[in-house]
Amino acid sequence: MTTLEPATDAAQDNLAALESEAIHIFREVAGEFDRPVILFSGGKDSTLLLHLAIKAFWPAPVPFPLLHVDTGHNFDEVIEFRDRVVEKHGLRLVVAKVQDWIDDGKLEERADGLRNPLQTTPLLETIAENKFDAVFGGGRRDEERARAKERIFSLRNAFGQWEPRRQRPELWNLYNGRHRPGEQVRVFPLSNWTEADVWNYIAREKVELPSIYYAHQREVYQRDGMWLAEGPWGGPKPHEEVKELTVRYRTVGDGSCTGAIESTAATVEEVIAEVSASRLTERGATRADDRMSEAAMEDRKREGYF
Amino acid sequence: MSSLLRLATAGSVDDGKSTLVGRLLYDTKSVLADQLDAVTRASVDKGLSTPDLSLLVDGLRSEREQGITIDVAYRYFATPKRSFVLADTPGHVQYTRNTVTGASTAQLAVLLVDARKGVIEQTRRHAAVLSLLGVPQLVLAVNKIDLIDYDEATFAVIADEFQSHAKSLGYQDGTVLSIPVSALEGDNVASKSDRTPWYLGPTLLEHLENVPVAPDPHDAAFRFPVQYVIRPRTPEYPDYRGYAGQIAAGTVRPGDAVVVLPQGLHTTVERIDTPDGPLEEAGAGSSVTILLADDFDIARGELIASAERQPAVTDEISAALCWLSSKPLKAGAQVWVKHGAKTVKAIVEELNARFDEQTLSTVGDPESLQLNDIGQVTLRLAEELPVDDYKLSPRTGAFIVIDPKDGDTLAAGLVGERFA
Numbered sequence: 001m002t003t004l005e006p007a008t009d010a011a012q013d014n015l016a017a018l019e020s021e022a023i024h025i026f027r028e029v030a031g032e033f034d035r036p037v038i039l040f041s042g043g044k045d046s047t048l049l050l051h052l053a054i055k056a057f058w059p060a061p062v063p064f065p066l067l068h069v070d071t072g073h074n075f076d077e078v079i080e081f082r083d084r085v086v087e088k089h090g091l092r093l094v095v096a097k098v099q100d101w102i103d104d105g106k107l108e109e110r111a112d113g114l115r116n117p118l119q120t121t122p123l124l125e126t127i128a129e130n131k132f133d134a135v136f137g138g139g140r141r142d143e144e145r146a147r148a149k150e151r152i153f154s155l156r157n158a159f160g161q162w163e164p165r166r167q168r169p170e171l172w173n174l175y176n177g178r179h180r181p182g183e184q185v186r187v188f189p190l191s192n193w194t195e196a197d198v199w200n201y202i203a204r205e206k207v208e209l210p211s212i213y214y215a216h217q218r219e220v221y222q223r224d225g226m227w228l229a230e231g232p233w234g235g236p237k238p239h240e241e242v243k244e245l246t247v248r249y250r251t252v253g254d255g256s257c258t259g260a261i262e263s264t265a266a267t268v269e270e271v272i273a274e275v276s277a278s279r280l281t282e283r284g285a286t287r288a289d290d291r292m293s294e295a296a297m298e299d300r301k302r303e304g305y306f
Numbered sequence: 307m308s309s310l311l312r313l314a315t316a317g318s319v320d321d322g323k324s325t326l327v328g329r330l331l332y333d334t335k336s337v338l339a340d341q342l343d344a345v346t347r348a349s350v351d352k353g354l355s356t357p358d359l360s361l362l363v364d365g366l367r368s369e370r371e372q373g374i375t376i377d378v379a380y381r382y383f384a385t386p387k388r389s390f391v392l393a394d395t396p397g398h399v400q401y402t403r404n405t406v407t408g409a410s411t412a413q414l415a416v417l418l419v420d421a422r423k424g425v426i427e428q429t430r431r432h433a434a435v436l437s438l439l440g441v442p443q444l445v446l447a448v449n450k451i452d453l454i455d456y457d458e459a460t461f462a463v464i465a466d467e468f469q470s471h472a473k474s475l476g477y478q479d480g481t482v483l484s485i486p487v488s489a490l491e492g493d494n495v496a497s498k499s500d501r502t503p504w505y506l507g508p509t510l511l512e513h514l515e516n517v518p519v520a521p522d523p524h525d526a527a528f529r530f531p532v533q534y535v536i537r538p539r540t541p542e543y544p545d546y547r548g549y550a551g552q553i554a555a556g557t558v559r560p561g562d563a564v565v566v567l568p569q570g571l572h573t574t575v576e577r578i579d580t581p582d583g584p585l586e587e588a589g590a591g592s593s594v595t596i597l598l599a600d601d602f603d604i605a606r607g608e609l610i611a612s613a614e615r616q617p618a619v620t621d622e623i624s625a626a627l628c629w630l631s632s633k634p635l636k637a638g639a640q641v642w643v644k645h646g647a648k649t650v651k652a653i654v655e656e657l658n659a660r661f662d663e664q665t666l667s668t669v670g671d672p673e674s675l676q677l678n679d680i681g682q683v684t685l686r687l688a689e690e691l692p693v694d695d696y697k698l699s700p701r702t703g704a705f706i707v708i709d710p711k712d713g714d715t716l717a718a719g720l721v722g723e724r725f726a
Contacts, residue, residue, distance in 0.1 A: 173411075
């Protein structure tokens, strides 16, 4: 959420410290847990997470599978990217499809068509079914006020719930991964990264991202002040006028609530320059689900969301 | 100079910590338009005429309802000179444990006092905790200076009292700075106030940007807890056996003589590996993979250390505990101790003393340690651990105490005699 600027020497030291901390966290989980999994959506934070995991265990393979909670409202480019990355690194991918839960009658489609809020149940049930005991997420504390309170090792009860008043103190770099059967620990190696750090590190390490993070031509229509693309989430409606614009995405999530921004930034350097001039946070700009109430993120985290 | 400063705030309730942190974020332009809009809307809803900056940081529903900070939160801001990670800790007495949490990694702590109240019990308690944990730099922010009409004499009395308290805790001159501020009005936070012409020192932000951060002493003895053994067994790397971890102290170079503890195996470092290529030298804080000259069987939890300067290997340690749990500690308790990458069973053999932060003296043979107490104890371990005195090597002198029943973190532990 801080101003983005091309990384100076001092910032490079900062990136090295953040990288080292994240690698330490990955190895700690590998040493202490039986069945970890990395949440992977193909977005920039989870792509960065995977990049760091690969570095943490090099030259051995990453000892965890990936888990994608698939809302069914995806951008084709992101799914293509996801599958290519999994293939390239010889990883195992578990996909939990929200559509399957809807088809089973366990979840009901919302009137507004948003599927991000529907992810929690498939996530928790897939964790339980696979007996995952540690779940890596790409959450950063700078994203949101409730996330600022999150521990790096965050214990969730048998219902996957977060209880902010009962968090374990986290001292030095001694992470406590103890949990009872049925409980799980959410792990956030990117906790101390800011959006600026993420982009500067992506530039430094030449991390490939889905193409939709960079400027391209797309047909979009305006809804609730956001530019949405056509898709299975019910748009455009007859009165919603479609325009072809040069856009890119600042975050990648469910297509029903992730908006594009008008942009000509086609390279990492141009993205860094653009974001540094922006007066909006990445979520404030393009994520409808966080606007639903003042405590939307906190409430979803309490239920078991990331 | 280090580009990153880790700092913690401390202070008692209602002295304006959240407002000060909100002010730092606001004045460093770390708050973007949509965040400020949200705060402005919420402030209007509360009937306020100006944005309540504390709402930028009090993120939980119950915090906003009660107007207090409940849990430690981490904030990020940056200036062209430095990046900052700020652990924002609550001031309520029952949450002192969060001050310990925030301070365990802090290189500087900002203690707030209300200029109308001066140094109070909680200030002394927090300063003692910060000293115990070895936080090298302190700032006393004498807040609400506007409410005492920017009075120099009152500020001087508070600053003098705090300086002498800090001195008795072991803080040398040059490590403690007092600044008159108004978090609400912004005086001396990011910009110099013309309402305190008598104050000649830096603003809070200037000080944070320029304060020297004591680097890890380059001559510290090498310490490397083995976190994970990397054995690819791939066609490309059939015989690779690397010990992965984060260097806890000192530096290492290929050829260095090392010892693996507690086994006591002697060997040399063959190679320091990273995915970006091997290194000629690696220092504290770096996550690396070490390959040794001899093919020993070494497991997670062991320590690779300088052969010339070894830590003590012992199954009985004397340590200070900051007790962070509402379950009291009594002698004879069975616990887990996590030190480096090793977790061992332990028995608390004796409670030797309890520290009184008010009088800075110790009370012998306490019955128990209660929430927020600091005590000196003797621990007997089920297995030997290689430990250093916390004062000499914090990362290998620190441990956490875990409840074997529910896995809760009970205490912060510091090896060695912490108070005479």
